[in-house]
Amino acid sequence: MATKVHMEALSPTMEEGRLVKWTKREGEAVKTGDTLAEVETDKAVMELVARADGQLIKVMVAEGTTVPVGNVVAYIGAPGEKVDGDAAPAPAAPKPSAVSPQPPVAPTPASPAPVAALADATRVKASPLAKRIAKDTGVDLARLQGSGPGGRVVKRDLEGAQAAAPAPAQGVPRTADRTPRTGAPYDDVPLTQIRKTIAKRLAASLGPIPHFFLTTEVDMERAAEARDALNKQLGDQGKVSFNDIVIKAVATALTKHRACNAWFQEDHIRYWNEVHIGMAVAVEDGLITPVIRDADRKSLTEIGTEARELAQRARNRRLKPEEYTGASFSVSNLGMFDIDQFTAVINPPEAGIVAVGSIVAKPVAEGGQVVVRRRLRLTMSCDHRVIDGATGAQFLKTLKQMLENPLAMLL
Amino acid sequence: MANTFDVVILGGGPAGYVAAIRAAQLGMTVAVVEREKLGGVCVNIGCIPTKALLHSAYIANLLKESKDFGIEVGSVKTDYGVAMKRSRRVSEQNSKGVEFLMKKHKVTVVKGSGVLQPGKKVKVGGDVYEAKKAVVIATGSRVKGIPQIGLEINKTTVISSDEALLMEKIPASLGIVGAGAVGMEFADIFNAFGVKVTLIEALPRILPLEDAEASDAVGKSYRKRGIEVIAGAKVTKATPAKDKVTLDVEAGGEKKSIAVDAVLMAAGRAVNTENIGLAECGIQVTDRGFIKVDKNLQTSAAGYYAIGDVAGPPMLAHKGSREGMFVAEVLAGQKPHAIKYDNVPSVTYCHPEVASIGLSEDQCKERKLDYVAGKFPFSANGRARGTGETEGFVKILRDKKYGEILGAHIVGGHASEIIHELAVARENEYTVEEIELAIHAHPTMSEAVAEAALDSLGRVIHI
Numbered sequence: 001m002a003t004k005v006h007m008e009a010l011s012p013t014m015e016e017g018r019l020v021k022w023t024k025r026e027g028e029a030v031k032t033g034d035t036l037a038e039v040e041t042d043k044a045v046m047e048l049v050a051r052a053d054g055q056l057i058k059v060m061v062a063e064g065t066t067v068p069v070g071n072v073v074a075y076i077g078a079p080g081e082k083v084d085g086d087a088a089p090a091p092a093a094p095k096p097s098a099v100s101p102q103p104p105v106a107p108t109p110a111s112p113a114p115v116a117a118l119a120d121a122t123r124v125k126a127s128p129l130a131k132r133i134a135k136d137t138g139v140d141l142a143r144l145q146g147s148g149p150g151g152r153v154v155k156r157d158l159e160g161a162q163a164a165a166p167a168p169a170q171g172v173p174r175t176a177d178r179t180p181r182t183g184a185p186y187d188d189v190p191l192t193q194i195r196k197t198i199a200k201r202l203a204a205s206l207g208p209i210p211h212f213f214l215t216t217e218v219d220m221e222r223a224a225e226a227r228d229a230l231n232k233q234l235g236d237q238g239k240v241s242f243n244d245i246v247i248k249a250v251a252t253a254l255t256k257h258r259a260c261n262a263w264f265q266e267d268h269i270r271y272w273n274e275v276h277i278g279m280a281v282a283v284e285d286g287l288i289t290p291v292i293r294d295a296d297r298k299s300l301t302e303i304g305t306e307a308r309e310l311a312q313r314a315r316n317r318r319l320k321p322e323e324y325t326g327a328s329f330s331v332s333n334l335g336m337f338d339i340d341q342f343t344a345v346i347n348p349p350e351a352g353i354v355a356v357g358s359i360v361a362k363p364v365a366e367g368g369q370v371v372v373r374r375r376l377r378l379t380m381s382c383d384h385r386v387i388d389g390a391t392g393a394q395f396l397k398t399l400k401q402m403l404e405n406p407l408a409m410l411l
Numbered sequence: 412m413a414n415t416f417d418v419v420i421l422g423g424g425p426a427g428y429v430a431a432i433r434a435a436q437l438g439m440t441v442a443v444v445e446r447e448k449l450g451g452v453c454v455n456i457g458c459i460p461t462k463a464l465l466h467s468a469y470i471a472n473l474l475k476e477s478k479d480f481g482i483e484v485g486s487v488k489t490d491y492g493v494a495m496k497r498s499r500r501v502s503e504q505n506s507k508g509v510e511f512l513m514k515k516h517k518v519t520v521v522k523g524s525g526v527l528q529p530g531k532k533v534k535v536g537g538d539v540y541e542a543k544k545a546v547v548i549a550t551g552s553r554v555k556g557i558p559q560i561g562l563e564i565n566k567t568t569v570i571s572s573d574e575a576l577l578m579e580k581i582p583a584s585l586g587i588v589g590a591g592a593v594g595m596e597f598a599d600i601f602n603a604f605g606v607k608v609t610l611i612e613a614l615p616r617i618l619p620l621e622d623a624e625a626s627d628a629v630g631k632s633y634r635k636r637g638i639e640v641i642a643g644a645k646v647t648k649a650t651p652a653k654d655k656v657t658l659d660v661e662a663g664g665e666k667k668s669i670a671v672d673a674v675l676m677a678a679g680r681a682v683n684t685e686n687i688g689l690a691e692c693g694i695q696v697t698d699r700g701f702i703k704v705d706k707n708l709q710t711s712a713a714g715y716y717a718i719g720d721v722a723g724p725p726m727l728a729h730k731g732s733r734e735g736m737f738v739a740e741v742l743a744g745q746k747p748h749a750i751k752y753d754n755v756p757s758v759t760y761c762h763p764e765v766a767s768i769g770l771s772e773d774q775c776k777e778r779k780l781d782y783v784a785g786k787f788p789f790s791a792n793g794r795a796r797g798t799g800e801t802e803g804f805v806k807i808l809r810d811k812k813y814g815e816i817l818g819a820h821i822v823g824g825h826a827s828e829i830i831h832e833l834a835v836a837r838e839n840e841y842t843v844e845e846i847e848l849a850i851h852a853h854p855t856m857s858e859a860v861a862e863a864a865l866d867s868l869g870r871v872i873h874i
Contacts, residue, residue, distance in 0.1 A: 127840030132813045149748055154840055155815070 002077030003052040007067040010039060010046040011321040017041050018066045019048075019073060024056045030076060037073070044288075044324070045317040052076045058083050126153035133158050140188035140268055186272040186328075188265065195269070199385035209264075210384040213343050214392050218403045220359050220374045226406045230300070237301075242376075243279075243333050244304040246356055249402040250331055251275045251295035252409045257395035261328050263349035264386050270349075278327030278347060279307055281314040288314045289347055291327045331356060341377040351386035354399070355379040376403070416442045418742060419533045419542040420549055421525045421687065424451020426719025426731030427549030428509050428518075433739035435516035442540050443518055444525035444533055449509040450502075451551055453728040459505050460576050461596050463498035465760050468603030472636075472762065476799070489604045492579045499577075527688035531714045534688075544742050545714050548687070548694075548702060549731070552720035554593075555681040561649035562588065562676060568651045569674050572597065581606050582672030586658055588646060589678030590617035592759040595629070597675055598638050599761040608638045609669055611660060613678070615643040618759060622771040622820040628803055629822060632763055649674065682721045697723070706749070707741050708734055716741075730755045756834050758827040763802045766830035768837060769818030772808060781811040785843070785867025789823045791874050792862075793854035800824030805859040807833070807843060809867035814842030819863075825856050832860055843867050 007017050017039040024036050030050045037048045050056075058075040061067055075083045124141040126134065130153045134141045139158055146153035191199065199210075223245055230240045254261040254275050263270040275296040278289035290310035292303055313319050329351075332344040335358035344355035357377040364373045378399065382392040402408045418434045420427045423445030431441045448455050467489075474487045513520050523535040531542040554571035556564040564571050572593055585601050587594045590612035598610045610617065610633070616626040617633075617640055630640050644662035651674075658669045682700055689696065695703045695711040701724075702710055702717040709716050716738050719731030733750055740747035759765040775782045788804045789795035803823030810817050819833040836846055846864040851857050865871045 128842050128845055129813060129815050129840035132842065136813065147749075 002057060002075040002081050002083045003054070004072045005036060005048070005050070005074040005076060007039070007069050007071050007073050008048060009069045010048070011041045011044070014041045014069060016066050016068045017046075017048075019061050019063055020045060021063055022059060024050075026056055026059050027079075028056050030054065030056050040317065044314075044319045044321070046320070048073070050076060055079045055081075057081055124153065125151060127155065129155050130158055135190055138187075138189045140190060142268075143188065185274045186263075186270045188268045188270050190268040195385070199264075209346050209348060211343075211346060211381050212384050212389065212392075213379055213381055214389070214396050215341060215377060215379040216396050216400050218376045218378060218400045219364075220376045220403065223403050223406050224359075224374055234301070238304060240300050240304055241307075242335070242359060243331075243356070244300050244307060245403070245406065246333065246354075246378075247277050247279065247292060247295055247303050247307065247331055248298075248300055249399055249406075249409060250329065250354055251277050251292075251298075253395055253399040253402055254329055255296050256398055257391070259391045260352050260382075260387055260395045262351045262386050263328070264351055264383055265349060269351075269386055272328040274328065276326055276328045278324075278330035278350065278353075279310070280330060280332035280344070280347075280353075281311045283315050283317065288319065288324055289327060289330055290314050290319055290324050293326075329353070335359060335376075341379055343379050344381050346381050346383055348383075351383040352392065352395075353381050355381065414539060415541045415543060416440045416519065417542065417544045418442075418547060418739075419444065419525075419531075419540045419545075420547040421527065421533055422451065422549035422551055422719070423449040423509070423513075423520065424549060424551045424719060424731065425453045425728040426551070426735045427451070427547065428513065428735075429732040430547055430549065430718060430735030430739050431518045432512055432516050433736045434742060435518055437739060437743040437745075439544065439739070439743065441516075441518045442521055442533075443513065444521045444523065444535050444540070446522070446524040448506045449513065449520065450506040452553070454505045454509060455502050456573050456576050458728055460498035460502045461572070461593075461600070462760060463501040464494055464576075464600045465596060465762075467494035467497070468600045469762060471603040479799070491581045491604045494604070495576065495578060526686070527692045527694070527715065529692050542714070545716055545738075547735075547738055548710070548715065548717040548721055549719045549735070550683040550687055550721050551731075552680040552682045552726055554676055555679055556676050557588070557646075557678060560646055561651065562646070562674060564676055565651060568654065568656050568672070569649070569676065571676050575675055583607060584609070584671045584673075586611060586656065586669060586671040586674045588674060588676055589613075590640070590642065591620070591677060591679075592618075592757075594675070594677035595759050595761045595765075597677065598633065602633075602636055602638050609671060610638055610640045611644050611646060611658070612640075612642045613645055617642055618765060620757065620771075621759070621765055621767055622806065622818070623773055624804070624806060625765050625767065625820050625822045629759075629761065629763060629765055632802055680720070680726055684721055708738050725752070725755055725757065727755060727757070751838065754834065754837050756830050758830065760827060763800070763823050764826035765820075765822050766826040767818065767820045768830060768833050769816065770808060771818060771820070772806075775808055775817055780817060782817055783809045783811055783867045785809060785863045785865065785871070787859045787862035787866055787871065787874065789856065789859055792856060792859045794856050794858070795824065797854070798824065800856075805829070805863040807846075807860075807863040807867050809843045809864075814844055814868075816841070816843060816846070819860075821860075823856065823859075829857050829860060832857060 020038040020040050022037045024030055031053050032050055034050045035047045036050050039046050039048050054076040056074060057077045061073050067073055125146060126141045141153050144153050144157050147157050148154040227240050258271055261272045261275060274294060277292045277295040279292060280287055280289050292306055295303060327350060330347050330353040332353055333356040334342055335356055338358050340360060341357045342355050344353045346353050359374050359376045361372050361374050363370045380392055380396050417439035418441045420431050420443045423443045427443055428449060431443045434441045471487060471489050474484055477484055521535050525533040525535045528534050531546050533540045533546055556562050562569055566574050575597055581604055584607040586609045587598050588611050590610050594610060595618060598608045602608045617630055618626045633640050641662050644660050646658050647661050648659040650657045655670055655672055656674045660667055660669055684696060692715060693712045694715055697703050702721050704710055704717050704722050708718055708722060718734035718738050720726040737747045737750055756766060756768045772784060784806060786804055786806045790801040795801050800823060806820045807816060808818040816833060816837050821829055843864040847861055851861040862871055862873055
């Protein structure tokens with residue numbers, strides 16, 4: 001019996017896909033894992049692969065057709081095998097057989113889906129006492145196994161769990177709080193009452209995410225010198241761009257300001273111990289933010305190579321879902337469009353984004369003299385539910401220091 | 412085989428018979444072996460008849476003051492024999508009630524003394540009852556004397572509650588050794604019936620397990636009624652004669668001799684673990700004599716469980732009943748809610764009543780807990796003033812940081828009923844704020860609970 005090929009959910013949010021191109025033709029032999037077609041999803045062009053061996057005996061949809069997830073797009077079977085009528089088969093309820101594909105499974109993103117975490121977090125069953133202790137100690141009740149009736153989290157369940165969580169009072173980690181990389185990738189800290197109130201009030205005043213913006217001007221002379229020197233040394237072996245330096249600086253500064261490296265999760269804040277920088281890339285009909293993972297631990301050339309490769313694939317819509325989800329913070333650079341300064345919109349659930357303008361040579365006062373300097377304007381958009389003015393400003397100050405003295409990144 | 416059941420329970424007291432009902436509810440076949448009357452000590456010679464007598468005492472005391480309420484009854488005559496007979500009828504009714512419940516749940520009741528045998532069997536006389544799932548030991552406890560100092564229970568001049576509950580005629584004077592719940596309740600009863608009562612407690616205060624303020628409040632009330640209370644007192648020697656007992660007592664460095672017509676022993680209970688075949692089945696006991704159990708109440712021998720007094724303190728009927736339900740659910744393959752032994756309410760039904768749950772203030776201090784005591788006296792409670800029950804207070808010990816109810820202590824009318832609001836709160840881990848947020852009807856004694864909660868938050872309204 002022929003195996004049905006379904007339109008699969010190739011991204012977490014995909015509901016339908018446009019069959020761009022069949023890479024196998026009717027009558028061609030296929031093996032499990034072979035690419036059958038290219039499918040354009042809401043985010044990227046993805047590959048639809050064979051889940052059975054045999055011959056592509058029937059193609060059900062023409063190139064360019066948009067097909068809901070779950071519908072049959074083709075059949076794989078023995079040569080000459082007939083499929084259930086040659087009429088369009090009913091899309092509903094494909095009967096699973098031993099060799100038939102399982103219901104479409106989306107590739108698992110590297111990071112947990114924020115939506116799922118949210119749903120769980122709002123349904124935590126806990127005693128009033130457990131809630132108070134959790135609020136005070138910063139333990140995420142959603143992550144605990146409740147031992148009370150019906151899985152209710154009670155005081156006993158919190159004993160021992162407390163030490164693992166960071167104290168919530170430290171809004172701004174001190175320099176010494178360099179994030180360790182051995183433990184959990186992030187820590188979920190429930191919203192304190194004041195945090196909740198701030199969140200509610202600010203959200204009511206300015207859209208779903210209460211943005212505020214901080215701008216600073218950075219002297220790029222030393223960064224430019226460093227870049228020139230590095231590129232001279234690298235020669236043919238690569239190239240370091242200002243964008244790479246900014247990404248590296250942002251990632252390094254985030255390790256010193258963990259309060260900005262966070263997700264807002266409705267009833268808690270997720271403070272990331274890892275730094276994953278989303279890099280806004282303009283594509284033909286929109287924008288996508290591929291992620292440079294662990295950017296704080298990568299060298300400038302690694303960041304540069306990866307950034308260019310991701311940007312290229314983003315423009316060709318060839319990114320995999322795990323390559324554009326899970327950023328902890330983002331950078332948007334419109335410097336190449338001669339934009340002096342702009343404000344970027346936060347990519348939720350991230351709490352911040354830095355907008356990078358173009359480097360402009362301009363007269364500035366220095367030691368009583370007017371001199372010409374290459375200057376760069378950075379504007380940070382902050383989610384006020386997570387980041388307060390001073391918190392953002394301190395991060396931005398560190399970022400500015402790192403760019404003005406690139407050696408500071410080594411500290 | 413007719414004598415095979417899913418569960419065989421040795422003992423039909425409040426632990427055993429409740430285990431039987433719960434097991435039957437869960438579809439198991441059950442046999443209960445009981446050598447005396449169903450309901451055990453609690454129903455027959457404990458909780459229930461004493462409550463009947465305490466109510467007689469309450470009425471006697473009330474009538475002495477009834478003139479204040481506009482009711483004159485002339486001189487009040489009391490007759491313990493009549494009160495005792497009424498208490499027997501109450502016990503009888505309750506025991507019959509348990510019999511009915513056994514029938515209703517098709518539990519087989521075997522009359523006789525059971526002895527455990529290996530292979531999950533219980534031998535009663537010539538018959539052997541075999542359990543497919545488990546044997547549950549619920550043999551309870553009894554009053555113990557102190558023979559070392561001459562206070563062996565002889566049932567005439569040195570008596571236990573068993574005899575006190577069946578007396579036709581009461582002595583003119585009575586020494587009570589032990590001022591725990593039992594001693595306190597009998598002191599209350601006999602005082603009301605005109606007996607000259609001397610209450611002797613070895614520990615520094617009466618009701619030694621209760622909060623010190625509770626002990627003080629009740630002590631004051633007792634002394635006012637003419638009960639002689641000697642705490643921190645050691646009975647060094649007792650000399651029982653034909654119709655009197657001389658007690659040599661040492662208290663506060665002073666020695667004195669007290670002559671009483673009879674002595675009531677209320678200084679602890681011994682568990683009934685002798686001659687029931689524990690050793691033969693490999694069932695171990697602790698150094699204090701209780702049967703060793705794991706968290707599922709299983710003994711050291713697989714298939715044998717122990718509940719109630721024999722399984723360890725607190726030796727209270729309601730603790731045993733809860734263990735009975737727990738064991739039945741374990742045997743049915745369920746995972747019952749773990750029993751919180753620090754959340755068993757403790758009640759003494761003397762007047763004024765004393766009820767408590769959780770830690771005392773001294774225990775909070777010993778554990779160096781950061782707590783706040785919220786207190787509200789019944790003298791400031793409208794309902795209490797109306798009924799003339801202004802003695803006592805509600806005290807809530809609140810954890811300063813999280814508002815946890817560390818302990819609660821009530822002295823006063825209906826304290827035994829009022830405490831359950833706090834039992835529910837503690838079981839569900841409500842904090843003082845949840846107590847306070849619940850609207851309490853006015854005027855009620857329970858308002859004092861809300862006020863004590865408010866007081867612990869520094870927001871008391873009515874004082």
